[in-house]
Amino acid sequence: MRRIALYRLLVIVGVTLLLEALCLLKVIDRITMPPPHQILRDLATILMSGKLNAAIAKTMTNALIAVSLAIVVGVLTATLLHGYRSVRETLDPLFATYYAVPIFAFYPLLIVLLGLGDAPQIMIGFMLGVVAVVVNTLNGLDRVPAVLKKTARIQRMGTIETALKVTLPYAAPYVLTGAKLAVAYSLIGIIGAEFIMSRGGMGYEISFAYNNFDNATMYPLILLILLVSIAVNGALSRWEKVLLKRRGLA
Amino acid sequence: MPAVSDVHVSLRQVTKVFSTGADGQGVHAVGPIDVDLRKGEFFAVVGPSGCGKSTLLELIAGLTPASEGEIAFEGRPIGGRIPDGIGVVFQEDACFSWLSVADNIAFGLRKSGLASAEKKQRVRAAIDLMGLMDFAASYPAQLSGGMRQRVCIARTLVMQPRLILLDEPFGALDQQTRLLMGDEVLRLWRQTGATVFLITHALDEAAMLADRIAVMSARPGRIIDTVETRWPRERDSRIIEQAAFGSITSRLWKSLREESLKTIGRTTA
Numbered sequence: 001m002r003r004i005a006l007y008r009l010l011v012i013v014g015v016t017l018l019l020e021a022l023c024l025l026k027v028i029d030r031i032t033m034p035p036p037h038q039i040l041r042d043l044a045t046i047l048m049s050g051k052l053n054a055a056i057a058k059t060m061t062n063a064l065i066a067v068s069l070a071i072v073v074g075v076l077t078a079t080l081l082h083g084y085r086s087v088r089e090t091l092d093p094l095f096a097t098y099y100a101v102p103i104f105a106f107y108p109l110l111i112v113l114l115g116l117g118d119a120p121q122i123m124i125g126f127m128l129g130v131v132a133v134v135v136n137t138l139n140g141l142d143r144v145p146a147v148l149k150k151t152a153r154i155q156r157m158g159t160i161e162t163a164l165k166v167t168l169p170y171a172a173p174y175v176l177t178g179a180k181l182a183v184a185y186s187l188i189g190i191i192g193a194e195f196i197m198s199r200g201g202m203g204y205e206i207s208f209a210y211n212n213f214d215n216a217t218m219y220p221l222i223l224l225i226l227l228v229s230i231a232v233n234g235a236l237s238r239w240e241k242v243l244l245k246r247r248g249l250a
Numbered sequence: 251m252p253a254v255s256d257v258h259v260s261l262r263q264v265t266k267v268f269s270t271g272a273d274g275q276g277v278h279a280v281g282p283i284d285v286d287l288r289k290g291e292f293f294a295v296v297g298p299s300g301c302g303k304s305t306l307l308e309l310i311a312g313l314t315p316a317s318e319g320e321i322a323f324e325g326r327p328i329g330g331r332i333p334d335g336i337g338v339v340f341q342e343d344a345c346f347s348w349l350s351v352a353d354n355i356a357f358g359l360r361k362s363g364l365a366s367a368e369k370k371q372r373v374r375a376a377i378d379l380m381g382l383m384d385f386a387a388s389y390p391a392q393l394s395g396g397m398r399q400r401v402c403i404a405r406t407l408v409m410q411p412r413l414i415l416l417d418e419p420f421g422a423l424d425q426q427t428r429l430l431m432g433d434e435v436l437r438l439w440r441q442t443g444a445t446v447f448l449i450t451h452a453l454d455e456a457a458m459l460a461d462r463i464a465v466m467s468a469r470p471g472r473i474i475d476t477v478e479t480r481w482p483r484e485r486d487s488r489i490i491e492q493a494a495f496g497s498i499t500s501r502l503w504k505s506l507r508e509e510s511l512k513t514i515g516r517t518t519a
Contacts (some may be wrong), residue, residue: 121267129284145342145343145344146342147340147342147343147344148346150313150338150340150344151338151340153313153332153343154311154313154332154336154337154338155357155358156334156361165357166346169346169348170346170347170348172348190488243348246347246348246389246391247347247348248347248389248390248392249388249391249392
């Protein structure tokens, strides 16, 4: 496992060095992309100057709200659907085709409904994340062994207590898988929405920098988004691994 | 044999028919069954596979309602509702894999209203009783199948049930572990004074553990024979050396053979 981690690091370092070489040898010209060391330096400058702090804070706060909503609403919806078979079967085709729906197409409608503030962007982030949580939580709940449900009944637990203390804890690793996807999808949703129509946020700043050939802002922001997304995902994966290992599943 | 004669659980004309839905024809799983469990006795049920043994246990536990007839626990009818004072140990692993051994065992006490010191003391006692002292902080995945079953038994015992229902609790264990677990169950039965109702497909297990053994027919499961073992209350797995052990298992098999043949589609041989 340690060896695999080393290989992964080598791949990242290798690709970065290759990019660095291609940039320095002018195979990739500066207007297309600055060399990675320059991007890093620009990122440090941006972070230290604080000029984009408001934009970064806005995007991260909105993403956090969207992901939290997606997880809470997703887990609640899945728990309810799991108890109502006919409702679940009715909605199954929707879940199966949900990600074929271009959610961004609804952005103008969301602006009409929710106004020009952050709400439509959060809504897009939420809509992209929630179904991943629902589907994965349902998958986990489907796997709860019958004997655990019988045990809950013998322990005279009600529906809510059974969900909170038996079925959802059992499904926790699956919920976490859903949460990991929700983080990625919601972030895509928020940044994408900021790209299309917004007056702030990282997506807006990237798009603004792009329109002005401002590589010193665009690339560092892209890198920052990458780093945040990978860090959150890595932390959740680690947690997932701990849960699975404790249960003898990893 | 225990001298107690009060009726702890009574079943009168108990029948279970499962509705299948499609053709409207139900599946007659169990009954009619009439039997009384005496307070403090060790009662076992043997029967061919699919005869409705586990259904019978679920009826007594209140996990499923009877289609007809009446089941009473301590004089009060069970109307498909889980009565207080009943503990069940299932064949399948019912440990909560996300909780430590100690937390699994303490789970049964979460609504007991006991002070936390008393809870801790009861959990510790159950851990000691089941020989899990060195594993209190372990997770079930780190334990063997036999150890996990001990955790489930301890989780049931900690609630101090007056009636313990065992649904083939050693079915997934190897023969040696089964004999030893049998000894432990006998010891617990003596210590707790609870009534024990054991479902098993193993004739030797029933013959070794029980005061009385009911033999069930092929589906629909009815009681076709009841065997009194007349073992002393102080006993352990060494009774399998006794001549009476052989005659009890022979009698059980004699009653059961014809029924078992039915379940594999043959009438007599």
